[in-house]
Amino acid sequence: MSKIHVSTTVNGDAVEYLCDPRETLLDCLRDKLSLTGAKEGCGTGDCGACSVTLDGRLVCSCLVLGVEAEGKEIGTVEGIAEGDVLHPLQQKFIDYAALQCGICTPGILVAAKALLEQNPDPTEEEVRFWLAGNLCRCTGYDKIIRAVMDTARDMREAV
Known part of the structure; x- marks a missing residue:
């Protein structure tokens, strides 16, 4: 072929x-x-x-x-990062310990960034809905959701 x-x-x-x-x-x-x-x-x-x-x-x-x-x-x-500078979402994932083994984390970061670009003020329900296609077996979703919500708040306040 x-x-x-x-x-x-x-x-x-x-x-x-x-x-x-x-x-x-x-x-x-x-x-x-x-x-x-x-x-x-x-x-x-x-x-x-x-x-x-x-x-x-x-x-x-x-x-x-x-x-x-x-x-x-x-x-x-x-x-997502700009050179050696982490995107605020990446930093929040570290701050909230919203990652462990790393298999799911890249996909979740890409999905969360896409959400925040489309909707910079999501509700918790919207974050959960948007990330529903990403499975994590290690961390648990609470830390991930809090990291995304906190990033959204910080990015809105920075504008």
């Missing part, structure tokens, strides 16, 4: 890669671009560990083909 050339933008940088037409975006990010933040937890879109944004829309990268990224903007957990 012949490889397909894909030109896309990942975390603001123009990139190109060759992929098999059946390869997932998750595999392309990890294997072709060495962006290993997104994890394969289930391979069926049920756990959210592979969450990325595709043209601003939250998606499970295990359910998107790598060729579908052609001409699109992809956002991964690696693009």
Whole structure:
């Protein structure tokens, strides 16, 4: 099977890669671009560990083909921090100990950032609804929800 050339933008940088037409975006990010933040937890879109944004829309990268990224903007957990400066959401996850093993954390961070970009003043119910597609077996959701809510408050107050 012949490889397909894909030109896309990942975390603001123009990139190109060759992929098999059946390869997932998750595999392309990890294997072709060495962006290993997104994890394969289930391979069926049920756990959210592979969450990325595709043209601003939250998606499970295990359910998107790598060729579908052609001409699109992809956002991964690696693009959340600005250089060595953590995004406020990342810092709150540390402050609240809202992470443990790290399998789910990248997907939850991407999903939470997408939520805050869409809705900078979410209710707790909205945060819980938005993150419902991300499963965590280690931390428990209370710390995660509090970290997201506190980040939202701090970001609103900073404006």
